[in-house]
Amino acid sequence: MTAEVSPARCANFFRRAGVLLLPLLLAGCDEPKITSYRAPKDAPAPVAASADGARDAEAMPAPPRARPQLSWTLPAGWKEAGPGRMSIASFTITGEGGKQAQVTITPLPPLGGREAAVVNMWREQAGQPELSEEEAAKQLQPVEVGGETGKLFEVSTKGEGTNAPMRIVTAMVHRADASWFYKLSGDVAVVEAQRPAFVEFLKSIRIKEAPAETAEAPAASSSFKWKVPDGWQSVTPGQMQDAKFSVPANGAAKADVTVSIFPSDTGGTLGNVTRWRRQIGLGEISEADLAKLVTPLDPANSGAMLVDMTNGGKQLIGAIVPRGGRWFFYKLLGDEAAVAPQKEMFVAFVKSEP
Amino acid sequence: MNRLWKIFTSLRLTVVLLGLGIVLVWVGTVAQADEGLYQAQSRYFKHWYVWGLTLFGHKVPLPLPGGYTIGVLLLVNLVSAHIKRFQWSAKKFGIHLTHAGVILLLVGQLFTDVFSRETQLRFFEGQSKTWSESATDYELAFTTDAGGDAEEVVVIPQKLLMQAAEKGVELKDAKLPVGVRVKSWWKNSRSAFRAPMQANQPPLTTNGLARHFDFRQTGETKSMDSKNIPTALLELASPAGPLGTWIASGWAGDEVMVDWTVEGYEEEMGPQLAKAVRARLTEPQGFEAGGKRWALTLRPARTYNPYSLTLLKPTHSVYVGTVTSATPEGIPKDFRSRVRIENPQTRENREVEIYMNSPLRYAGLTFFQLQMDASERTRQRGRTPSSTLQVVRNPAWLTPYAGCGIVGAGLVIQFMIHLVGFVSRRKTK
Known part of the structure; x- marks a missing residue:
């Protein structure tokens, strides 16, 4: 069977096909509106939640400390403008x-x-290219600031649009606080003219240290009802920690107890036990090995578990206790000689109502 | 008409089009090195014509038919030739089937091109989301409290903002709480924290975000490893009067970029300054208009779904022994996300595992595992693990499979018809 097809008939076919296809194609064209x-x-995205806050606590800077009091000799022509949003004087x-x-x-x-990052941060603001660490170090000159040695560097900005060129002279001094x-x-001319006065101003700075902090670190655990074993000292908890205690040392051997509370199991028992194992230099384990390692803590709370691990003189006793929709992570970590005598008290502490 | 008909049904046209197709694919592929993947795909393959080619860093002022032209002409040529030479014969059934398969492939590709959309869903462990967002396009969103957990949202797409900036017109709409004039639109920009000890130049404007951050226009990126982060300088005016100039930037509205910025500051300047940067970067920019408090954000363009996905557990496994000081993240072995789908319309509430080659196909969308930040190191650094899924809407996703199947079946049938005929003739002899 052979079908004879005329051009007109074929054109008709394409017309029909076009009528069918066109609305579909137009439907796909999203006109912005x-x-x-x-x-x-x-x-809000969940707050960073690590079941283990000990490392974070080490990484975090110490809690705010009292600032020293500064005084100075004001150069001629300078006017005090009071403290700014973060500056203590201007x-x-x-x-x-x-x-x-x-x-x-x-x-x-x-x-x-x-210092290199600081110099480059200034340079980026000024529209200057980034420098290598060695090059950035060359920019720093020693300068005396209130009897201490600081580092001084300069950056110039090009004028852009309505912004006139500027010069910035910065001295930085790293102190404990x-x-x-x-x-x-x-303005470039004003800064150049005032540079010697600025250097003299830096020399004139007098620093009166803040009185030493005698108050004991606030007991973060004060809002809890738990019974803290005798001899445990409450210390300031680190980031992600709700409480921290230092347990009595055994000679040079030391250990700490930390408690972190989270709204989830933060990766499950295997994930947390694996992390704990890494902290004392042990490798990963499988689910099957985990079952052998973990001991139930409370017959009334099937999710509560305890794990006791030792490696190279270090010992870690960890407990995970789900309570009222929250997960309590307890950890006693330190030198084996300090941890072992505390195990019984640690377990009693873990079992006590927080 | 007869002449046109002859041209459309000629085999010469097929050869010419196939030749041009080869040239276009080669030129378009080479151009990706200079123009970037997305622009090259759009300019060479998703256009009717190409004016000016880029070859090995050189601009060549030559025209070329685009992918749409070649594809549509091939389709018309194939259908016309088939109609003209159509002979209903069982002996040619395989040929008809093969042609039908090729037509399905061409039409399917056209539909995919027109209708398919790709977005990304990035969520943290325990987080639920009802929306995914574009990896390349942004939108200016005005949000206000609508009572309870809901908010009223008015969005202006990036394209409209760009057009308004080019034409210098004010965007007005009954839905908008304010009139918006786009004073500047920077397709790509850089940001820097105006730390108190270094805030030197006057800020771009004295409202909101600009008080704490400087923004600067920078060259458009075409690399696959980076993305353009737009920033807009906007002049807002309510019926009661002007509301001043504001900065809206992807650096503040794009969660991924906020995290990236904060991480950079944390590494360079320490956690305290990084915390200050995050707080100021994510501080809502608010103004009063029409008796309501509104906030404005330039965020990745969103697509909402009537259901939610919750990330229950992201798993990032690495090959044992590959975590070393040189490769602290280890060598990835497997990324998988355990998610919960909750659909109030169908009352569905179930858990699904998404991993490589095992996407979730749900309600016309396909969720592929794309990225993962859930390594041991992530947890050790105190960061919440997260996972990113690629969300693809492609109503024509089955056509390549069906087309190839039909072409294959047609070729096999045609071959068998010939083979059976040949064997029969040999037996007869």
Whole structure:
């Protein structure tokens, strides 16, 4: 059978096919338009949740400490402008033709050892290319700040649009309490003229140390009802920790107890036990091995478990206890000689109602 | 008409089109090195024509028919030739079937191109989401409290913002709480924290985000390993009067970029400064209009679903012994996400595991495992593990399978018809 097809008939076929396809193709073309709708509010992303806060506590800087008191000799022509949002003091300098420069004193979290990053942060702001660590180190000159040796560096900005070129002279001093930044910035001519006065100002800084902290670290566990064993000292908990105790040392052997509470099991028993094992240098285990390692803690709470692991003189006794929709992670970690005598008291503590 | 008919049904046209197709694929592939994957795909394959080629870093001012032109002409040529030479004969059944398969492949590709959409769903362990977001496009979202856990949202797509910036027009709409004039639109930008000891140049504007961050326009990126982060300088005006100039930036509205920025500051400047950066970067930018408190964000364009996915457990396994100081993350062995689907419309509530080559197909969407940040190191660093799924909507996803199957069956049938005929003739002799 042979079908004779005329061009007209074929054109008709394509017309029909086009009529069918066109709406489909147009439906796929999304014309941008303003739309409105109701939606559930965005829930905040869960806060970082590590069942083990000990490492974080070590990594985190110490809690805020009292700042030292600063005094200085004010150079001629400088006006005190009071503290800023984060600066503890600021000064304004008016040069020729009303051109201005500012001086600020700002304490920041300790940045010792990160000088290259600081220099590059300034350079990025000024639109200057990044420097290698060695090159950045060459930018730093020693400068005296209140009897201590600080580091001084300079950065210039190019004028862009309505912004005039600027020069910034910064001195930084790393102290135990903070990294202190003294900055002279503003119109190039004013900054150049005031640079010697700025260096003298830095020398004139007098630092009166804050009184030593005698108060004991607040007992983070004070809101809990649990019975803390005799001899355990409450210390400031680290990040992700709800309580921390130092247990009596046994000679040079030391150990700590930490408690972290989370709304989930943060990766399950295997994940947490594996993490704990790594902390004392042990390798991964399988689910089957886990069953052998873990002992039930409370017949009334089937999810509560205890694990006791030792390696190379270090011992870790951990417990996971689900209570009222929350998971309590207890950990006694330290030198074997200090941990072993505390096991009984630790278990009693874990079992006590928090 | 007869001449046109002859051209459309000619085999020469097929050869020319196939030749042009080969050239286009070669040129389009080479151009990816200079233009980037997405732009090259769009300019060479998703357009009717290409004007100006990029070859090995050189601009060549030559025209070329685009992928749409070649594909549509091939389809018309194939159908026309088939209609013209159509002979209903059982002996040619295999040929008809093969042609039908090729037509299905071409039409299916066209439909995929027009209708398919790709988004990403990034969620943290324990987090539920009802939406996924674009990896490349952004939208300006105005949100206000709608009572309870709901909010009223008005969004302006990136394309409209770009058009408004080019034309210098004010965007007005009954749905919008304010009129929006896009003073500047930077397709790609950089941000820097205006730390108190280094805030030197005056901020771009004295409202909201700009008080704490500086933004600077930077060159468009075409690399697959990086993305363009737009920033817009907006002038808002309510019926009561002007509301000033505001900055809206992907650096603040894109969760991924916020995390990336904060991580960078944490590594460089320590956790305390990083915490301050996060707090200021995610602080809502708010204003009053029409008796309501509104917030504005430039965020990745969202697609909402009537159901939620909760990440129950992301698993990032590595090969044993590969976690070393040189490779602290280890060599990945398997990424998988255990998720819960909750659909109030169908009352569905079940758990599913998504892993490589085992995507979740649900309600017309396919969820593939894309990225994972759930390694041991992630947990040790105190970060909540997360997983990213690629969400693909492709109504024509079955056509390549069906097309190839039909072509294969047609070829086998045609071969068998010939083989059986040949064997029969030999036997007869």
